[in-house]
Amino acid sequence: MIVLGIDPGLANTGYGVVARRDGRLAAFDEGVIATPAGTPVARRLVALHDAIRALLDAHRPDAVALEALYFGRNAQSAFAVGQARGVVLLAAGQAGVECADYTPQEVKGAVCGSGRADKEQVGRMVQALLALPRAPAPDHAADALAVAICHANHAPLAAALAP
C-alpha cells in the first residue's frame, strides 16, 4: 500500500509518500510545494493543483491522508488553509483516490504512541519508522510523512476489523 500524506497550506504544502509492505514502512518521497507569494490566490491554487496531480501521477497512491485540522479561533487562517485543502481533495477526487482524515492526536498516537508528543518527538519517530538517515525537514514534510504513516498503519487494521 502506498499513501500520499499531505499537510496543506496556501504558501507551503508538505507532502510525503510512504509505502507499507509486509508490515514494513519506507519513504519514497517528501518535500514541500511552495507557491509564489504576491501572486493572485487563483494562480497559486493552480500551481498547487498541478503539483498534487504530478505527485498522484508519479506515485499512484492507494490513498491520500490529511490531518483533520481544528483551528481554535483563527477563522481567517482556517479559511486560507481550507482553500488549499479543497484543491488537494479535488485532485484526489479527480484521480479517483480515496481520502482519509486523521486528527493531530491520532497522528501523534500512531507515530509516537502518545497523542501529546511534541514536534521533535514526532520528527525522531518518523525518522526511525522510515529508517531515514536524518530527521525529515522542513516541518511540513515531516507532518505529511507522519499522517501518511498513520494511514499506512491504520488502514490494514481498519480493513481487518471491518464487518
Next chain:
Amino acid sequence: MIVLGIDPGLANTGYGVVARRDGRLAAFDEGVIATPAGTPVARRLVALHDAIRALLDAHRPDAVALEALYFGRNAQSAFAVGQARGVVLLAAGQAGVECADYTPQEVKGAVCGSGRADKEQVGRMVQALLALPRAPAPDHAADALAVAICHANHAPLAAALAP
C-alpha cells in the same frame, strides 16, 4: 463586460451571470450548484469544479466575483467554505479569468447604496437593477447576482481611476 458572481459553499454554491453594456445591466443566468450530501468531500468538490468549469465555458466571463467572507468565530464553517472557494478560484485560474473579492458591505453598498441593507432589500434591488420579473431565489443565487453587479459597476470605475 460579463461577470460570473459566485457565493461558494460545499453543499450549495450560488452563481449569477451579469452583463453590463452601455451602462445597463442584464442577468444571463443564475442558480445553485448543489452537491450530494453523504458522499465524500473530494467527490463533492469534483462535482462543484465540473459545474464551475461548465459555467466558465458557457459564458466566457471577463471576471469571477466572490464575497470576501469574514466569519466571526466559526472556524469549522470557514474551513468548509474555504474548501469550496478554493475549488472555484482554481477553476477561474485554470481558465485564466481574473478573480475579484468584495466584502459584504461593499456588495450591499453597490446594490442598495447602504452597507447595512438586509437580505430582502438586496433581493428587491437585484430584481430592479436586472429588470427581473421576480426577486431572485434562492438566497445563494441572489447573493451571487449581487456580487456580480458589484463587480460590473465597480470595475469600469476602478479602471477609469487607475493611474
